[in-house]
Amino acid sequence: MVRFTTVLWDVDGTLLDFAFSQRVAFMKCFRSIGLTGTEEQLVRYSQINDSMWKLHEKGEMTGDELKLERFRRLFAEYGIEGVDLNAFHQEFQEGLGNVAVPLDDSLELCKSLRGMVRQYVVSNGDVAVQTHKLQLAGFLEVMDGLFFSQEAGAPKPAKAFFDYCFLGIPEKDPGKILIVGDSLTSDIQGGIRAGISTCWYRPEGTVNDSPYRPDYEISDLHSVCDILGVFDTWQNRRDKS
Ligand SMILES: [Mg+2]
Incomplete structure (x- = not known):
């Protein structure tokens, strides 16, 4: 499912x-x-x-x-x-x-998810810096779109940032959108405010001492496949390639 x-x-x-x-x-x-x-x-x-x-x-x-x-x-x-x-x-x-190193095999993961889900970048970072890093690491061809706070006029976790993103996303049901990020204050708090599901990619050695409770918590990005409900398809594809 x-x-x-x-x-x-x-x-x-x-x-x-x-x-x-x-x-x-x-x-x-x-x-x-x-x-x-x-x-x-x-x-x-x-x-x-x-x-x-x-x-x-x-x-x-x-x-x-x-x-x-x-x-x-x-x-x-x-x-x-x-x-x-x-x-x-x-x-x-x-x-x-000028330096872009993927975490947890993230590029291969995002590539293998193509066609199963639409994927977008949501970042508070500098547009030029982020775009260049994503290009260097090979993410530009993989993503369906990029959303930057500089262009939205408000940073994560503001609701206004997510409203800006939703304008460019075909999915209109917030229940079918998942945000994945390492920051409780920007990604998780923002996702909660925007009414979408949240997945905290927990940095090593950290504990959640914030008031924000993510729907999911992972320590390896690959676990996202389980949460998305595409694990079987994803594994089949990977076995064939
Ligand atoms: Mg982050």
């Missing part, structure tokens, strides 16, 4: 290994200002970045503000002075967009 016709995929931390792209871009940018980035600085940057994205999700900081502010704060904490923030940020974005 096919339970869902449509899947909305988050990108960073779900289809693609965001931590890896971030590490490469971070270290490269530090080298280009004549410094050697440390693990501690990377961890601190990641904390600052995450907290600012949470503010962005709540509508308390714009995407443009956070892009520079996260580095301004990091450099202030470490007493690093005289860095051209715009140039640094520009290089960082390019770096992020």
Whole structure:
């Protein structure tokens, strides 16, 4: 039985290994200002970045503000002075967009689901960076469409973001749409607000200490086939190929 016709995929931390792209871009940018980035600085940057994205999700900081502010704060904490923030940020974005590593065999999974469900990307990330990463990793041909918060005018978890997506999706029954993502605050909360089903792709070692309860929880993306109700078809196809 096919339970869902449509899947909305988050990108960073779900289809693609965001931590890896971030590490490469971070270290490269530090080298280009004549410094050697440390693990501690990377961890601190990641904390600052995450907290600012949470503010962005709540509508308390714009995407443009956070892009520079996260580095301004990091450099202030470490007493690093005289860095051209715009140039640094520009290089960082390019770096992020140039490294794309699929998680859990996600590309093969999405390819094998083609024809069984419609698949869309839903991302709060920068349009140019995300599109380039998806292209590099081979997802552009696989997806039925891409939805970005920059173009929607509101980020996940806003209902407005999902309303924007629904305009471009043939499926009109919210009960047949599933969102899969690693973020409880943006993907899961957003899916709940939008009235669709939610699947939390739980990052290793994390627990759900949020008020948001996903309908499904998985630790391996392949489990999505079970949830979609297409496991048998999917396995048959895979055995034949
Ligand atoms: Mg994510």
